[in-house]
Amino acid sequence: MQQLLDGIVRFRREDFESHKELFKELKEQQRPHTLFIACSDSRVDPNLITGTLPGELFIIRNIANIVPPYRESGEYAGTTSAIEYAVKVLEVENIIVCGHSNCGGCAASLHSSDMLNELPHTHKWLELINPVRDTVLREMDSMEPEAWEWMMEQGNVVEQLKHLLTYPYIKEKIMSGELALSGWHYIIETGEVFIYDKDTGEFHLANEIRKNRKG
Structure with a gap:
């Protein structure tokens, strides 16, 4: 303390x-330009990664940077309500879903850790990434363990981008050009950020993307 x-x-x-x-x-007032959805992991600092100041990012953090699919609900929905506020009230211009290397939530989902038996709420939350886990499990025999992790973490980012598109007001703003979505994979030990390219279905190093744009 x-x-x-x-x-x-x-x-x-x-x-x-x-x-x-x-x-x-x-x-x-606040006028953030970006909604940044990140993992609660203490090693991930959105403002440090992006070089932004207070007031620029509206940040949502939870285990494994998950976005629940859109639904009408009478439950207490923290992530969903924060997304709603950011898009409808603050009118952010961008939404970034940022996963990261060595993600404990992704690893727990992938390896069905016994620890989750003692964490019922976490276990339930991670059910939202079961489709990603199932895809990785089908491919595990042909990959090295490190590749499993990256496939799980990057696949999870893509899955959450799909979930965002189930929100009617988000899809409407994307169609009108008022809002842009981006998926990132942050590598803790190197500081590198890989950005998802929906056209190729691959993640590309941010430095290379920036260099190509300048060229």
Whole structure:
């Protein structure tokens, strides 16, 4: 706890002071340009990865960066309500689903860990990525273990992009050109980000995409 308290003091003395005018602007309202859906994993920091400041990203985090398919429900739906708010009220221009390497949620789903028997809510949540798991299980015999992980993590990102398209108001905004979707796979140990190309069905290194666009 002391480390966190020291961090508060350091933030107020250093980071806040260097962005004082920005925080004054943010006092009354937020106008984020991007909804960033990421895993709750402590190693994934959306603002650090993207080099963005407070007010730019509206962030949703949960186990394995999952987007439940759209449904009308009387339940308490945290992820769904946050998506609704970001798109309908804040009118974000982009939605990014960002998976990452060594994802515990994806690994637990893939390997059916006994640990999940003690985590009933997590177990239920991960049922949403069973279709991805089943696809990977069918291909496992022809791949190395590291490839299983990447296939699961990247396949999960693609699956969540499909889920986003079940939201009528998202599909409508995409069709009108008001909203863009993107799927990312962040590699913790190298800092690399691979971006999904729906035309090829493959993930390409972000640095290469940027270089090609400049060229």
